[in-house]
């Protein structure tokens with residue numbers, strides 16, 4: 001995102017990609033409006049366009065992996081998504097390897113994430129990358 005330009009039209013494109021991918025998260029419910037997304041996910045102290053990895057196919061954005069650096073001292077995998085047309089090709093793994101590189105470049109030793117317990121593809125993806133379960137903590141509930 002930083003390389004492409006953290007401009008308004010790119011933030012809008014990120015919103016559309018995130019919205020489309022999030023529709024496949026079990027029980028996700030209604031997604032943010034654009035204004036809500038900008039306020040709650042982008043215009044925040046933890047947003048860093050260097051931490052937003054994009055997969056682009058012929059000019060179309062088809063995948064994203066967004067990582068933030070949390071004040072608690074760890075990196076957090078905010079959202080990984082690939083359009084249904086492009087799934088099953090290893091794109092999420094490729095993007096998250098770059099996300100891990102970003103977290104390391106920021107001095108982080110831990111990368112955390114959360115997902116719905118029924119989200120089998122996301123859980124499989126993260127286990128494939130080496131994520132391990134953690135006891136739920138009140139601060140992350």
Ligand SMILES: CC(C)(COP(=O)(O)OP(=O)(O)OC[C@H]1O[C@@H](n2cnc3c(N)ncnc32)[C@H](O)[C@@H]1OP(=O)(O)O)[C@@H](O)C(=O)NCCC(=O)NCCS
Pocket residue numbers: 021022024025079080081082083086087088089090091092093094114115116119120121122124125126128
């Ligand atoms: C989860 C998601 C990002 C995976 O993207 P993808 O590019 O298709 O995944 P990959 O091809 O890189 O697969 C990586 C690994 O994930 C696991 N995986 C992927 N799809 C899976 C599925 N349907 N069921 C079980 N495991 C799956 C596998 O372990 C796979 O590794 P392998 O092929 O070596 O076995 C994609 O399904 C998606 O966008 N889902 C909707 C959004 C979402 O739920 N995001 C996570 C929010 S927490």
